[in-house]
Amino acid sequence: xxxxxxxxxxxxxxxxxxxxxxxxxxxxxxxxxxxxxxxxxxxxxxxxxxxxxxxxxxxxxxxxxxxxxxxxxxxxxxxxxxxxxxxxxxxxxxxxxxxxxxxxxxxxxxxxxxxxxxxxxxxxxxxxxxxxxxxxxxxxxxxxxxxxxxxxxxxxxxxxxxxxxxxxxxxxxxxxxxxxxxxxxxxxxxxxxxxxxxxxxxxxxxxxxxxxxxxxxxxxxxxxxxxxxxxxxxxxxxxxxxxxxxxxxxxxxxxxxxxxxxxxxxx
Amino acid sequence: xxxxxxxxxxxxxxxxxxxxxxxxxxxxxxxxxxxxxxxxxxxxxxxxxxxxxxxxxxxxxxxxxxxxxxxxxxxxxxxxxxxxxxxxxxxxxxxxxxxxxxxxxxxxxxxxxxxxxxxxxxxxxxxxxxxxxxxxxxxxxxxxxxxxxxxxxxxxxxxxxxxxxxxxxxxxxxxxxxxxxxxxxxxxxxxxxxxxxxxxxxxxxxxxxxxxxxxxxxxxxxxxxxxxxxxxxxxxxxxxxxxxxxxxxxxxxxxxxxxxxxxxxxxxxxxxxxxxxxxxxxxxxxxxxxxxxxxxxxxxxxxxxxxxxxxxxxxxxxxxxxxxxxxxxxxxxxxxxxxxxxxxxxxxxxxxxxxxxxxxxxxxxxxxxxxxxxxxxxxxxxxxxxxxxxxxxxxxxxxxxxxxxxxxxxxxxxxxxxxxxxxxxxxxxxxxxx
Numbered sequence: 001x002x003x004x005x006x007x008x009x010x011x012x013x014x015x016x017x018x019x020x021x022x023x024x025x026x027x028x029x030x031x032x033x034x035x036x037x038x039x040x041x042x043x044x045x046x047x048x049x050x051x052x053x054x055x056x057x058x059x060x061x062x063x064x065x066x067x068x069x070x071x072x073x074x075x076x077x078x079x080x081x082x083x084x085x086x087x088x089x090x091x092x093x094x095x096x097x098x099x100x101x102x103x104x105x106x107x108x109x110x111x112x113x114x115x116x117x118x119x120x121x122x123x124x125x126x127x128x129x130x131x132x133x134x135x136x137x138x139x140x141x142x143x144x145x146x147x148x149x150x151x152x153x154x155x156x157x158x159x160x161x162x163x164x165x166x167x168x169x170x171x172x173x174x175x176x177x178x179x180x181x182x183x184x185x186x187x188x189x190x191x192x193x194x195x196x197x198x199x200x201x202x203x204x205x206x207x208x209x210x211x212x213x214x215x216x217x218x219x220x221x222x223x224x225x226x227x228x229x230x231x232x233x234x235x236x237x238x239x240x241x242x243x244x245x246x247x248x249x250x251x252x253x254x255x256x257x258x259x260x261x262x263x264x265x266x267x
Numbered sequence: 268x269x270x271x272x273x274x275x276x277x278x279x280x281x282x283x284x285x286x287x288x289x290x291x292x293x294x295x296x297x298x299x300x301x302x303x304x305x306x307x308x309x310x311x312x313x314x315x316x317x318x319x320x321x322x323x324x325x326x327x328x329x330x331x332x333x334x335x336x337x338x339x340x341x342x343x344x345x346x347x348x349x350x351x352x353x354x355x356x357x358x359x360x361x362x363x364x365x366x367x368x369x370x371x372x373x374x375x376x377x378x379x380x381x382x383x384x385x386x387x388x389x390x391x392x393x394x395x396x397x398x399x400x401x402x403x404x405x406x407x408x409x410x411x412x413x414x415x416x417x418x419x420x421x422x423x424x425x426x427x428x429x430x431x432x433x434x435x436x437x438x439x440x441x442x443x444x445x446x447x448x449x450x451x452x453x454x455x456x457x458x459x460x461x462x463x464x465x466x467x468x469x470x471x472x473x474x475x476x477x478x479x480x481x482x483x484x485x486x487x488x489x490x491x492x493x494x495x496x497x498x499x500x501x502x503x504x505x506x507x508x509x510x511x512x513x514x515x516x517x518x519x520x521x522x523x524x525x526x527x528x529x530x531x532x533x534x535x536x537x538x539x540x541x542x543x544x545x546x547x548x549x550x551x552x553x554x555x556x557x558x559x560x561x562x563x564x565x566x567x568x569x570x571x572x573x574x575x576x577x578x579x580x581x582x583x584x585x586x587x588x589x590x591x592x593x594x595x596x597x598x599x600x601x602x603x604x605x606x607x608x609x610x611x612x613x614x615x616x617x618x619x620x621x622x623x624x625x626x627x628x629x630x631x632x633x634x635x636x637x638x639x640x641x642x643x644x645x646x647x648x649x650x651x652x653x654x655x656x657x658x659x660x661x662x663x664x665x666x667x668x669x670x671x672x673x674x675x676x677x678x679x680x681x682x683x684x685x686x687x688x689x690x691x692x693x694x695x696x697x698x699x700x701x
Contacts, residue, residue, distance in 0.1 A: 020288075020289060022313055023336075024333050024334060024336040024339075025288060026337070026339070029336045029380075030336075035411040035414055035418070038397075042397045042400070050395075051285075052286070053395050053396065054284060054285065054394050054395030054397065054398070055394040055677075056394040072311045072312075073311045076311065101313075101333070102313070102315075102330060102333045103313040103314065105318040106314060127311065127312060147333065148427070148430055206427060207426070207440075209426070210439075210441045211440045212433070212435075215432075217430070245322065249329070249330070
């Protein structure tokens with residue numbers, strides 16, 4: 001190194017903020033679960049706001065905001081606008097932030113009846129009739145999929161935004177990574193219904209590696225042919241209500257899954 | 268703001284840091300008396316009990332895991348137990364042992380997160396575990412390695428530590444090979460040593476003099492320290508099955524919380540979690556964990572919530588010991604799961620989440636459709652006692668400077684390791700859909 005100490009100001013560390021909306025905390029926990037990299041991450045960014053991990057809050061703006069959770073209350077619909085304004089890049093982490101999460105099942109019910117049934121005193125609680133993705137409210141720079149997200153992908157995305165490159169996250173299906181991993185196809189070999197052909201990769205084909213069909217927790221891949229897959233599932237003995245349930249889980253409000261479920265919903 | 272002996276003031280922490288989920292606390296003092304002490308929970312409700320209705324009896328392990336990313340196994344195991352109870356099946360011992368093993372992983376991961384990243388910084392005057400690491404990197408390194416050992420156990424058995432994919436009603440989709448588990452032995456042996464060092468480390472923290480005689484509630488098992496099952500017992504002589512839970516406990520809604528408060532049927536408050544578990548079961552600890560507890564100055568019961576950090580450390584040590592024992596004895600269950608054909612019935616399940624007793628109840632139809640669900644997580648049960656303790660804690664400390672009092676109130680609340688993400692999602696659903 002030729003630089004003399006004190007001759008140049010050291011570059012300011014980029015600031016990172018982590019925000020929570022309606023969620024289970026599992027995606028932000030994924031950052032803390034990067035046990036081998038956490039101290040390195042903390043050394044290369046300034047963690048300016050991460051309430052789950054620190055009391056310290058440094059005022060924005062922030063270079064990178066990671067947003068977990070979906071919008072389910074009027075207050076949160078406003079708060080996400082404030083977060084957007086304070087953030088240079090805004091990346092959503094997980095199925096709640098990207099597709100409304102499991103709580104988006106409320107979007108398919110009779111919400112008024114639902115509310116009356118659930119609360120002894122509904123007047124104490126402010127809630128919206130829908131659970132929606134962050135991108136339905138503000139511009140999002142990148143959406144990281146998964147329920148929960150994968151920690152390797154998270155580290156890649158953080159590094160990508162800090163270094164001004166594109167994240168190395170692909171939109172292809174779980175099938176591709178399942179084949180690459182050399183796993184025997186659970187649907188072909190065992191007749192186990194699997195959402196792998198229409199689900200975005202990223203988990204490492206986890207479910208098939210545990211002798212289970214994929215249940216779609218990373219949401220729809222780019223241009224999925226859900227109708228063709230649904231026909232396969234029907235041949236394996238899954239009826240319409242079963243298909244509705246399978247497409248209405250953690251990414252129920254993602255458009256391709258929502259449409260396929262609606263196509264089998266008799267109501 | 269300065270205070271002598273405060274006559275009127277308030278301590279407000281609008282957003283509590285280093286807890287799981289979103290909540291705040293508010294304490295109001297008028298004329299030298301604490302008039303209000305509230306744990307405000309504004310975490311948005313997610314209506315799990317409502318959205319479970321109409322789903323199939325095979326789905327709650329995956330769906331209820333999403334209530335909490337920190338303790339998904341607690342939800343998966345309680346759901347399995349309740350639904351298997353409804354269907355009248357009991358899993359064979361090798362499956363039960365594998366369930367206990369993955370649950371040990373969750374105890375290690377969740378307790379270590381709390382001890383190192385959420386709670387210890389309070390005792391040492393740091394804003395976070397990461398701040399602590401700037402001065403004492405070796406401490407956080409030890410914590411992270413310990414946490415990783417728990418997560419690895421969940422990864423290997425469950426596929427991943429957040430929302431494991433391998434758990435199903437009746438058992439597991441695939442039983443890990445003996446070699447896969449044996450490969451974890453060295454890491455768990457190191458974890459056991461790290462856990463012992465953790466007990467010694469936290470036992471030397473300065474603890475405020477606080478506490479009282481709690482009504483403790485936890486599971487109790489005939490031979491084991493309770494994790495996956497047992498009878499529900501209390502320090503006041505309660506001794507019931509999960510099936511009787513609703514007769515002895517009730518829930519009420521309050522304006523300042525999206526989580527229901529739990530009470531004993533007589534209106535009394537109670538405490539669940541490590542302090543309760545330890546105080547009711549210290550005679551069931553493994554030898555090394557019992558020795559470490561004794562050396563750390565814990566008696567047969569712990570009644571100071573600030574000292575619960577020692578109990579958590581002892582429980583991490585116990586979970587490491589237990590995991591090593593279970594791996595040593597491991598016989599892969601074959602088949603990895605049993606069939607659980609549905610029948611029209613109600614089922615009940617209780618296990619010990621890291622934060623305490625968790626209760627699931629499901630009503631299912633003959634075709635397996637869920638018609639009613641009720642879930643009571645530990646933090647709902649502890650809300651009342653947290654508020655009562657906060658009130659008593661402040662009443663004795665009115666002379667403290669405001670900033671210090673605020674910090675100490677936060678620390679007091681963190682002692683209970685409240686999981687607000689869990690608590691906020693439970694709303695009374697006793698009204699039947701017609």
